[in-house]
Amino acid sequence: MTTEVKNGKNRAQRPTFRDLVKLTGYSQGAISRAFNGQPGIGEATREKILKAAREIGYYPNPAARNFKRGYTSRIGIVLPNLGNTNYSELYEQLDLVNAKGGYSSILAITHDSETVEADTLLHWSAGETDGLIINPIVSGKNVDLYRKLKSWGFPIVLLYRLFGSEFDGVYIDYKACLRQALIYLQDVGHRKVAYVGFSNLRKPVGKLWLLLELLKELEMEFDETGSVFDIAGDEAGIRAFSQWNLQGRRPTAVVTYSDQTAISLYSDAVSMGLEIPRDISIFGSDDVAGAKAVGLSTIRVDRSLMARVIVDILHARMRDFDAPTRIQTLPCELVLRRSMGPVPKSKK
Amino acid sequence: MTTEVKNGKNRAQRPTFRDLVKLTGYSQGAISRAFNGQPGIGEATREKILKAAREIGYYPNPAARNFKRGYTSRIGIVLPNLGNTNYSELYEQLDLVNAKGGYSSILAITHDSETVEADTLLHWSAGETDGLIINPIVSGKNVDLYRKLKSWGFPIVLLYRLFGSEFDGVYIDYKACLRQALIYLQDVGHRKVAYVGFSNLRKPVGKLWLLLELLKELEMEFDETGSVFDIAGDEAGIRAFSQWNLQGRRPTAVVTYSDQTAISLYSDAVSMGLEIPRDISIFGSDDVAGAKAVGLSTIRVDRSLMARVIVDILHARMRDFDAPTRIQTLPCELVLRRSMGPVPKSKK
């Protein structure tokens, strides 16, 4: 039933176009046209070729196609990790939208390493992908590289961190929601707010700096000794509580870098016998799937919309490299759940 | 068909090896050897070439390399989704292990569609990847295709579902842990256990069938009307509770397909004012990061070990296609947390 092509070792080899040429008697050109739905070939011939191909299991070699065509129909997505559910959910959305547009997605996880990021960008922009969606590493050390890619006409879109207005990008308006959250905390009696997560006090970027700005604006205090910096991930809770236990005090309200951080905090709080929000108020970010389960107050972004916007910007850039730079800010929504409440009585 | 990157005349083009030839005066061969760390080139020449390359930003075109070399140093990973944190965590581990071995990873999300899976396998095995790690779709409709890939000498490793012993694969010994969990439930007074998740009563595969077997063995009852089938994901809770509310009763203990399912259940239980485990006992699977936060009892698998084993099997297959089939069963561990407890008093 199936015609198999054998090699010297008498194992069936994957068939190539040569086998199809031999089998059908048509030329390479005809076969190529048949597979690409191009004009210049009769419907009957195409059918015959495709049928024969199906029989021997022929599929045009993608590596050869990519090479010859000069494009890959592949979009590279560069993220720091997948442990933060925000990223895995975003990737899934991006993959979905890309697939709809006839593109496949390829993911690189940088683990926040600037060299990994740089290698990936250089490699992927050189002929692995047609465009890149990048959540740039915090340090901003690769900005020159982004600039270089841009100068070569290679389409990139930056996420969350924009580095000025020179690159296409998508940004979330966290500030508005964070302000609402802080006002709520203020209303229920909190004066001081700590931060747990990525970022430190040296670089004026990211959520921490948003928080500092807003606290000043609202005339609230920043709980610096209660804050834990440069941490993001599932160890956040352990790190934070060991610091607080050492200090003999813990903050009454904590704003975190991400839901992952917040959930980790929540989880260790519970296992230490604390009650949320009675003993401590926690605020997350991104409304990850698990946030609802623990009743985490957080910031919600429509990730499906976000993915569509990102891909739309990327496609616009691929279509016309000289279009003006597009930076889009997406709205977000405050999600109030059980994890925030009045200041602990004893601490007031 | 695909949008092409527009190449204006007045924009810097990405440099190719021709530019290097012109710039350095060396031949293509020399340049290739310089970039591949091969012998047959002087150290001085190599330095000169690499320096020049760095200056003009040259990077060997990966598409051309892949094509010419006949391999890609890329491993394809085919998973149903990333919404289930188990998969995103597994992917991250696999990516890590692959990277260590000099391979990059590429992810396809099938959304449990057999055609998406089939297309991906055909495409990727034809020259996008050197090997595939597949969590096969439940229906098993593509087994013939796996067989075909195998007959072509293309390395694949199957996860979780093995379809006999014909393919390399990695399997988790869920049964042992599930038995312990059921014994625990029995001890605290449960007689009937329901199932919520993927799978249905027709096909004798997966967790549900493990559960049925074990219930018989332990002389416990299966709560069929309390079970909810063919669901997995964040809507599980809503679906389950709407069914239970309609029926006017709900099960006292539920075994779920995954932590994602369990957490969804948990989350909706809480928002309906129920208390866990007072009103209902829930058992998950895979000990996802968020499981700890809600105190979910579950089954833990060492995902880092799992990734290493998978990649090891794949590499063995890539090295020697005629090695005997390897199927490895990984142990798992019961994680008892707060989500399981005695039968509700009123229901006893």
Next chain:
DNA sequence: TTGTAAGCGTTATCAG
């Protein structure tokens, strides 16, 4: 140590 040239599997351009 270096240069030269064949060829990988396609697509695209040209004649027929």
Next chain:
DNA sequence: CTGATAACGCTTACAA
């Protein structure tokens, strides 16, 4: 409508 044929950018024998 069809079939040769020339690239595409690289790797790798082989020649110098």
